[in-house]
Amino acid sequence: MSLVKFSAIACLGITTQLCCFTNATAAENVAREFKAVPKNSKIAIIPADIELFSLSAGGIEEPRADWTQAANQHFQKAIIGKNLQLGFTPIVIKDDLVDEFAEVNSLHGAVAQAINLHHLGLNEYNLPTKEKQLNWSLGEAVKPIQEKTNADYAIFTWVRDSYASPERKAAIVAMALLGVSIRGGIQAGYASLVDLKTGQILWFNRMVNASGDLREEDVAQKSVENLLDKFPVEK
Numbered sequence: 001m002s003l004v005k006f007s008a009i010a011c012l013g014i015t016t017q018l019c020c021f022t023n024a025t026a027a028e029n030v031a032r033e034f035k036a037v038p039k040n041s042k043i044a045i046i047p048a049d050i051e052l053f054s055l056s057a058g059g060i061e062e063p064r065a066d067w068t069q070a071a072n073q074h075f076q077k078a079i080i081g082k083n084l085q086l087g088f089t090p091i092v093i094k095d096d097l098v099d100e101f102a103e104v105n106s107l108h109g110a111v112a113q114a115i116n117l118h119h120l121g122l123n124e125y126n127l128p129t130k131e132k133q134l135n136w137s138l139g140e141a142v143k144p145i146q147e148k149t150n151a152d153y154a155i156f157t158w159v160r161d162s163y164a165s166p167e168r169k170a171a172i173v174a175m176a177l178l179g180v181s182i183r184g185g186i187q188a189g190y191a192s193l194v195d196l197k198t199g200q201i202l203w204f205n206r207m208v209n210a211s212g213d214l215r216e217e218d219v220a221q222k223s224v225e226n227l228l229d230k231f232p233v234e235k
Helices: 065-086 102-118 139-149 166-177 218-229
Strands: 043-044 050-055 059-062 091-093 153-164 187-195 201-209
Touching: 043 065, 050 065, 050 102, 065 139, 065 153, 065 218, 102 139, 102 153, 102 187, 102 201, 139 153, 153 166, 153 218, 187 218, 201 218
Parallel strands: 043 091, 043 153, 050 153
Antiparallel strands: 050 059, 153 187, 187 201
């Protein structure tokens, strides 16, 4: 699954709009003066903010709870496995704490979308006060995570994925015969590494795929590989 490049601002037809973008450079992905995460660091794996949708014939997105549940399980497993592979100690958030951390998870989603638009978007959307630096934070909101998990860092992820229904696929074919192109499903997401002592976002990445199926475990692993590509680990 390759990263889709965009050259102009447009909005994707998913529940929370993502602005389209060109690929970020390595320098844009990390906060100033941050180098890498020391191996054997403890990293809290925050349950992914994932929603999956079925795309109707008319392009309306219909939430699918069963798909979302399967995707969550596959995604969580893949992120834990990736952290072990990188040499970290992944700390999985217990079920009884998921609701407690839901608000900060939502906060991350909002901040991640702001980073996508105002830091990695087109120049006219940049915020002068940020000086083109990855200078964003979740603030004191992450303190309870550090206190409950004793982790050094946390990984937050936000993903939206949609799939064309049979009716939508038929509409795509029919419109193509008329020379009109309409989109099928699309997969988009953000990942952030957060310092739990300060709340600062130290590293950020994003992806947009025109294909891929998070309902399948092996494909979910590939999506995690894309989302955590070039994750800054100490060599």
